Each structure stands twice: as C-alpha cells, then as structure tokens.
Amino acid sequence: MVKNPGFFIAGAVPRGPGALTDFGYAMERHILEAVSLGLGTCWLGGTFSRSAFSRAMGLRDGELLPAVSPLGIPAAEKSLVDGVLSFAARSRLRRPWKEIFHRGRPGVPLSPGEAGAYAEVLECVRMAPSALNRQPWRVVREESADVFHFYIVSEGGGGEIRLPEIDIGIALCHFELAAGALGLSGSWSGKTGSGGVEGWTHILTWEGR
Known part of the structure; x- marks a missing residue:
C-alpha cells in the first residue's frame, strides 16, 4: 500500500x-x-x-x-x-511461456531451449508488469533467425487511455534492456511476420544482429 x-x-x-x-x-x-x-x-x-x-x-x-x-x-x-x-492484482502470477511466446507462427509454442540466447530476455518480458497482470502481448520468433515480432492481443474498448498499449511498451522496454545487458545487439523495425491471428495487432519487431 x-x-x-x-x-x-x-x-x-x-x-x-x-x-x-x-x-x-x-x-x-x-x-x-x-x-x-x-x-x-x-x-x-x-x-x-x-x-x-x-x-x-x-x-x-x-x-x-x-x-x-x-x-x-x-x-x-x-x-x-x-x-x-x-x-x-495477481502480482505473483504470470502467463506460461507457451501462451506468450510462439515459434514461426502463432499457436506453435516456443520453449526456452528453442529461444537460445534470448531465453533470459524473454523471461524478463514474461515477468514485466501489466495492468491486472493481463500481459496482453504475444511474441513470435522467426524459425531460423533472432527476429521477434511483438503483438497486442485486442480486448476491445478501453476508452482514450488504452492500457494494453502502455503494457506492451513496458514489455518492449524489458526486452531491449535485457538484450543489451546480455550483449545481444539488434534494432526495432516495423517489419511484420508471416501473420498474426484475428485480434492480434503488430506493434514492433526486434531484428537481432
């Protein structure tokens, strides 16, 4: 309090x-x-x-x-x-890996082992705070490259201040800072992946180098 x-x-x-x-x-x-x-x-x-x-x-x-x-x-x-x-507020709970992180396309879970050097980075994203711990972000890693597409899962409504948009900014911050701390270089772009699913909105993509 x-x-x-x-x-x-x-x-x-x-x-x-x-x-x-x-x-x-x-x-x-x-x-x-x-x-x-x-x-x-x-x-x-x-x-x-x-x-x-x-x-x-x-x-x-x-x-x-x-x-x-x-x-x-x-x-x-x-x-x-x-x-x-x-x-x-469910502050001790987080969504499981298989729900947040995907490999190649939505619906195919990405395991920590498959994330390679980015496993710890993604765990920092998973632990990022969000409104009511809803964690409205989803991340799709490309099959053969350290390229990560970030999406918002639409919940509809929200008025002028849409908390999921703030939440994914927090997630992006955690990803970038964790990657930097681990010496993983890259940059953000507007590149989109092979496609999300209905209700998913692409925000940004991290292209590792």
Missing part, C-alpha cells in the same frame, strides 16, 4: 498512434532506474486523481496523462493489506 508519497514519476504524451506505447516504454525505464537506486515504485493507471495531476503538471490541450508512479522508500515488510491487494 502506498501511503503519503512525497514524490511521483509522471509524464504526458500527445494523443496519437503509438504515443501510449512510447509512454509505457519511457515510464518503465524511469521506474527501473529508480528501483536500481533502492527506491519503491508502483504503476498507477486508474487509481489516482488524474484531474489533480493534470492541473499540477499544466497538461495542455491534446495531451494525455496515462499513468503515474509514487516514489519513495519501500517498507521493509508487506502488511496484511498489501498482501491482499497483491493477491487481488
């Missing part, structure tokens, strides 16, 4: 295609940096006063405030309430 934080990480983006994904990526980089310094953080996408933050930030017309994170010293131990809230 967050109590009376003195500082927050927040940001605004212009309305437009890709903006929420960019926000998720950039916000997660700041959050991970804060965590590396021993600070406590917590993504808040719907449980904060968006109007109050918008006024404090001087939000302009055409801009969105998708999410914030309190910043402070983490408690040494979780309280009972924290434990209940953590369970309610």
Whole structure:
C-alpha cells in the first residue's frame, strides 16, 4: 500500500498512434532506474486523481496523462493489506511461456531451449508488469533467425487511455534492456511476420544482429 508519497514519476504524451506505447516504454525505464537506486515504485493507471495531476503538471490541450508512479522508500515488510491487494492484482502470477511466446507462427509454442540466447530476455518480458497482470502481448520468433515480432492481443474498448498499449511498451522496454545487458545487439523495425491471428495487432519487431 502506498501511503503519503512525497514524490511521483509522471509524464504526458500527445494523443496519437503509438504515443501510449512510447509512454509505457519511457515510464518503465524511469521506474527501473529508480528501483536500481533502492527506491519503491508502483504503476498507477486508474487509481489516482488524474484531474489533480493534470492541473499540477499544466497538461495542455491534446495531451494525455496515462499513468503515474509514487516514489519513495519501500517498507521493509508487506502488511496484511498489501498482501491482499497483491493477491487481488495477481502480482505473483504470470502467463506460461507457451501462451506468450510462439515459434514461426502463432499457436506453435516456443520453449526456452528453442529461444537460445534470448531465453533470459524473454523471461524478463514474461515477468514485466501489466495492468491486472493481463500481459496482453504475444511474441513470435522467426524459425531460423533472432527476429521477434511483438503483438497486442485486442480486448476491445478501453476508452482514450488504452492500457494494453502502455503494457506492451513496458514489455518492449524489458526486452531491449535485457538484450543489451546480455550483449545481444539488434534494432526495432516495423517489419511484420508471416501473420498474426484475428485480434492480434503488430506493434514492433526486434531484428537481432
């Protein structure tokens, strides 16, 4: 539970295609940096006063405030309430590999062994936070190359601030940072794979070198 934080990480983006994904990526980089310094953080996408933050930030017309994170010293131990809230948000659960990662085409599970040098990178993606731990991303690795296509699984609706688009930005951040830490070079492109499935939207592709 967050109590009376003195500082927050927040940001605004212009309305437009890709903006929420960019926000998720950039916000997660700041959050991970804060965590590396021993600070406590917590993504808040719907449980904060968006109007109050918008006024404090001087939000302009055409801009969105998708999410914030309190910043402070983490408690040494979780309280009972924290434990209940953590369970309610399913923060200890993640989707299995076979559901998230695919080989060659959707529906063919990719095992950690088949992921090769990228197995640890993909595990970092699997452990990335998302709204209610829905993990709305899917990744398809090409059969004979370190090329990974990232998709969003559409859930429909969501209004102006579509949390799955933020979530996949977080996943992309985890992938890139983990790849860099392991010395795996590559770059992002708009290249699409052999095709997703109905309800899947291609976002970006990592082409390893």
